[in-house]
Amino acid sequence: MTNTLHRYGTAESFKDDYVIFALPAKGGAQTGDPKPALRRFLEIALDYNPVNIGDAIHGGGTRPTEHSHAMEHFARRPTKPDFQRVMDGLGEPTTYSAVFATREDAEAFVQRIVEEDLGLSINISSSIENAQNCCKAAGITRHSVGYSLGFEGIQDNAPNRHVLALSTMCGHGMISQSLAKKMIDMVKENRASPDKVTAALSRFCSCGIFNPVRARRIIEEARKKTF
Amino acid sequence: MKISETKCVGCGNCTYACPMGAIYVDPTTRKATVNSDECVECYACYNGLSKEHLPPRTVRFTRRMMSKLWLRFEPDPDICPTDALEPDPLSWPRVVRRAFSDPRVPHESTGVTGRGTEEVKTNEISNRIAVGMVGFTIEFGRPGVGVRFHQIQEMSMALAALGVKIQPKNPVTAMMSDVETGKIRDDILNEKVLSAILEITVPVERTEEIIRTVWAVEKRIDTIVVLGVGTRCDEDGEERVVAPILESLGYTLKRAKTNLGLGRPQIRELARENAEPANQAQESVAA
Numbered sequence A: 001m002t003n004t005l006h007r008y009g010t011a012e013s014f015k016d017d018y019v020i021f022a023l024p025a026k027g028g029a030q031t032g033d034p035k036p037a038l039r040r041f042l043e044i045a046l047d048y049n050p051v052n053i054g055d056a057i058h059g060g061g062t063r064p065t066e067h068s069h070a071m072e073h074f075a076r077r078p079t080k081p082d083f084q085r086v087m088d089g090l091g092e093p094t095t096y097s098a099v100f101a102t103r104e105d106a107e108a109f110v111q112r113i114v115e116e117d118l119g120l121s122i123n124i125s126s127s128i129e130n131a132q133n134c135c136k137a138a139g140i141t142r143h144s145v146g147y148s149l150g151f152e153g154i155q156d157n158a159p160n161r162h163v164l165a166l167s168t169m170c171g172h173g174m175i176s177q178s179l180a181k182k183m184i185d186m187v188k189e190n191r192a193s194p195d196k197v198t199a200a201l202s203r204f205c206s207c208g209i210f211n212p213v214r215a216r217r218i219i220e221e222a223r224k225k226t227f
Numbered sequence B: 001m002k003i004s005e006t007k008c009v010g011c012g013n014c015t016y017a018c019p020m021g022a023i024y025v026d027p028t029t030r031k032a033t034v035n036s037d038e039c040v041e042c043y044a045c046y047n048g049l050s051k052e053h054l055p056p057r058t059v060r061f062t063r064r065m066m067s068k069l070w071l072r073f074e075p076d077p078d079i080c081p082t083d084a085l086e087p088d089p090l091s092w093p094r095v096v097r098r099a100f101s102d103p104r105v106p107h108e109s110t111g112v113t114g115r116g117t118e119e120v121k122t123n124e125i126s127n128r129i130a131v132g133m134v135g136f137t138i139e140f141g142r143p144g145v146g147v148r149f150h151q152i153q154e155m156s157m158a159l160a161a162l163g164v165k166i167q168p169k170n171p172v173t174a175m176m177s178d179v180e181t182g183k184i185r186d187d188i189l190n191e192k193v194l195s196a197i198l199e200i201t202v203p204v205e206r207t208e209e210i211i212r213t214v215w216a217v218e219k220r221i222d223t224i225v226v227l228g229v230g231t232r233c234d235e236d237g238e239e240r241v242v243a244p245i246l247e248s249l250g251y252t253l254k255r256a257k258t259n260l261g262l263g264r265p266q267i268r269e270l271a272r273e274n275a276e277p278a279n280q281a282q283e284s285v286a287a
């Protein structure tokens, strides 16, 4: 599951992208019930303005809609994440994640998580510098690091860079490049708002690591300059 | 994945949603059709598209009428207006496609949801990547191209030929008929998946050799490869060994997954703690 690691973009493009996740170790390496600790991880995250939260089984704050009768076709669909729904649906122990879009929120959250000492493994997926700053602010040192070496053969200045940045925001590959391209085009043509297309892309992310703030920024950049 | 001919109205939304580009609207039938050889059973269309239950006949009639007026019936781009996508029952070997492509299906072999194992994410507990070692995750197929097992096999056999130990607790390894040689079982070699991760662990001195091998094989196989390189940090949290090697090979290190080392053998017992304050509160009320 390197699903948060390989996001396409320059280091600068991760300035508003902090994916922080908690997980228990597998195979009986730990004792104690991970479920309350995982829930607490997300409860604490809610105090620090997350832009998304989720678990790897049920998904994040923005999920596909399902209509029960035809007239709902004309109703407005939600574009804001529903964190309460995420909290209500938690169950099995898996990877739980919270996404932050500012340095202040991410660092304050990490500091709090260190104090709470939940005993779960906590990882930050972001630029190397962002993660180091979080550690410094919390007064801890890194244990291990997993570098992303990027997609072999795809340069930072690839012509479809905005499409790649959006589609790789779901590390499970659920966000298709065609859809990302279409969403950018719809905004360019003023046929849809950035909020609306960001929600559409978010709904495909199956574990809540999609960063809608970064996505909106990328879409706004692409609106005026595609390449 | 299948699309119901009776329900599909040919709006084309699912053609954009498929990460493999395996859905197209057939010009003869005007219905969406799945190219099943390219479909990796990722369920992105089925799970990701929102579902409406509009009556197909009415929608077809409306579309025809509107097109006569040069208008378009346009559901939101992430909606299938008639809920026409229908998962196929999968049997071996096709079931492998879904196991590797749909993130919500756990791998039988690892018990984890997703397509890989824990890498350095729980390293403070597992010691999976010890001091002086480097863990490679070699991922194939992302973004948006997919990979067939015979392509993965080219890499696994090239690495095994170097005497490298392939990580045993990994879903790709579970598909091998011979882990020593990196040979994948014959009956799945042509199966296509959205992405898959090969994992190896080597002493740090072999980092460059592995990367050069990956580069050589990657040029021969028609997919995209993305490398992750995990290692332990020093006591002071710095990492002075692997990063310089990677930089000397021309990589600019930008993004990483950083394990904060907060895992403990005993997870905090919040259930019990939560029970105690409740009792105290009752007592204080009584007092």
Ligand code: SF4
Binding pocket: B003, B007, B008, B009, B010, B011, B012, B013, B014, B015, B031, B032, B079, B080, B081, B082, B083, B084, B085
């Ligand atoms: S989204 Fe649904 S109705 Fe539209 S083409 Fe695809 S299957 Fe047919």
Ligand code: SF4
Binding pocket: B001, B017, B018, B019, B020, B021, B022, B023, B034, B038, B039, B040, B041, B042, B043, B044, B045, B046
């Ligand atoms: S299951 Fe995945 S690959 Fe197959 S048609 Fe649906 S989105 Fe495309």
